[in-house]
Amino acid sequence: MTSHVLVIDDDPIQRRLLTNMIERLGHVAHLADNGRSGLEILDRKGGLINVILLDLMMPEMNGHGFLEAIAERGTDIPVIVQTGQGGIETVVLAMQAGAFDFVVKPVSPERLSVAIANALKMEHRDGRARTTKRPRSSGIGFDDIVSASPAMIRVLDLARRAAQSNIPIVLEGESGVGKEMVARAIQSTSERSHKPFVTVNCGAIPHNLVESILFGHEKGAFTGATEKHAGKFADADTGTLFLDEIGDLPLEVQVKLLRAVQQGEIETIGARHPQKVNVRLISATNKDLINEVKEGRFREDLYYRLNVFPIAIPALRKRKEDIPVLVRAFVERFAGEQRLSTPLNVSSGAMALLTAFDWPGNIRQLENAIFRAVVLADGPELTVKDFPQIATQIPGYVVSGGAGFSWEEAGPSRTSVVETDQLPPVYPQFGKPKRAEVRTVHAEPQSEAAIASVDEGGDVRKLADVEEELIRFALKFYRGQMSQVARKLGIGRSTLYRKLKDYGIDPDNPFRDAA
Structure with missing residues (x-):
């Protein structure tokens, strides 16, 4: 079914x-080219819009x-926020809002497709809670794995390809990332889907066991072996055997496992023949x-x-885009x-809290x-108060009386939007945007970020002169990335290009005038 998406950028x-x-x-x-224009479109076509795709930094x-x-x-249209910074507080503020x-x-087409599809599912919910309970351990396919992050989408793509053959697979990742679920999805998609x-x-x-x-x-193979035991390899014959934490296998057992992998046969303890x-x-x-x-x-061999086919599953802290969709699914x-007689929702404050946490x-x-x-x-x-253990484990956050939480900073007040490089170093995976090292921004002996407010005669400089110098500095600081420069200066790209022309600035060499 065709849906309508409002893009505000x-x-x-x-x-x-x-x-x-x-x-x-x-x-x-x-x-729409800014938030105000977006509101005007909502006023005219509000009943038509299903999803909003929103840029954060706009004039x-x-x-x-x-x-x-x-x-x-009171508009409840799902909003997908775009952020060029990836800073955790920027994301948290958006989720809180x-x-x-x-x-x-x-954003990649695949990631955007997943985000819009998830938003449409929420937008089209009929409000009835499910009452069926499906066994978690069986019948799991790739469609049952909730994901929105590009990293996890790549993992699932690799797993789908591997499912079409009998190639040995090693799933790598921290405890709790969902290795067994991926293994079950591979099994259910393969030709062995109806096998053990x-x-x-x-x-x-x-x-020793x-x-x-x-x-x-075999019966009597050792003291205590009162009955014959088939073993897991025999149980999985014609199907799939999932060996979790294989790095913990004793060396002497690794030898027999190697033979099973190489020759497709096992040596049962006490048996005469493989x-x-x-x-x-x-x-x-x-x-x-x-x-290891x-x-x-x-063993190296x-x-x-x-x-043969390793698949690395990233930790949840490295794919925070998955947290909101996982929370809603759970x-x-x-x-x-x-x-429950009525659907249970998650408050924006609780969703921001859960997104901010690193989930070890x-x-x-x-x-x-x-x-x-x-x-x-x-x-x-569900509000922040329903997750007290999580709220107390996030450095720099304080729980507020209104069932919300905020970033704790020195001083009596805080700005509404905080830049990534102002954040406390709690979430290094988001990192700071890479910037060029600008040792000198002008021939004059001044600091790289200093722009003089007065001229040599002691008078306040003209606004146009300060603006020109600021644009030149921003071009150098952000390595000529025009979208980033325009966003940081709070102007549109078309306005930026016009000013470059007016001031005769060469964007490739901002401290040399354009020819």
Whole structure:
């Protein structure tokens, strides 16, 4: 079904690119060059717009002003925020103001498609809570993996390709990132989808029992072996065996695993002859296996046999775009499981809080936090107060009395929008924008960021002269990136180009006049 997307961005090139992406997705794009123009379009076509794609840094009315304005009007159209900085506080402020999702410029068509699709799902919800409960451990496909980040989309693309063959796969990533879920999706998409899927947590088995559990044993093979045990390889015959935390396997068991991988046969303890098995092997680890090889804790030959198709799953803190969609998915699922009579929503403050947190336990920790909050919820909306353990663990944040939270700064007041390089170094993965090292910005002996307010005679300089010097400095500071320069100066690109022409500034060499 065709949907209508309102694009609010002061950069005409960005508007054109976004329009092309939106139209290729089968939707209709409506364009505005600032927040005020966006509000005017909403006044005329408010009932038609399904999703808003909003830039944050614009002249006249920026993105934050626009979010505040539609909140006052009671408009509930999902808003996807675009940020060129990627700064965590910028994102948090947007989420607090009611943004549905955020994307980092330049946004890829795949990421934009996911963001719009998720927003449309929210916009088209019929308001009824689900009451069905599906087993979490079975029947999981790629469509069941909730994701919006480009990094995770690439992971899922690799996994889909790997599912079409029997190639050995190693899933790498921290505990709780969803390795087993990806493994199950691979299984369900492969030709072995209706065959057994057997999981083994190698790190949870006593070392003296690993061999027996994996390869089985005959009755009487050792003291205590009162019955025959088939073993996990035999259980997974014709299907898939998922070996979680494979880096914890003892060296003596690694030898037998190598034979199973190379020759497709296992040696059952106490058996006279090896047994043929047809098993698709998917391994997972939270360790650096190549380092384990160097340290002599993992066999090199086994490493190269298993690591044919490695897939690295990033930690949740490195794909924060996934947090809002995961939160909504978990809330919807747990609300259905708890058979709540009405849908349960998440406040903008709570969503901002959850997005700001780094989640050392990754998705598993987020899921448990949401589960607890849903079980204890006593209203129609989850707020910051429902996540007390999370709020107290974020350095630099303080919980406010209004069930919200804010960035704690020195001084009695704070600016409404804080630049990335003003943030405390809590979220290094967002980082600071790379800037050119400008040792001197002028022939005059002044600091790189200093622009004189008075001339040599002691009089205040003309506004045009100060503006010209500021534009020259900004061009040098942002390495000639015109969109960035215009955004930071608070003007449109067309205005910037006109001023370059008026002042005779060469954008490639701003401290040399254009010819």
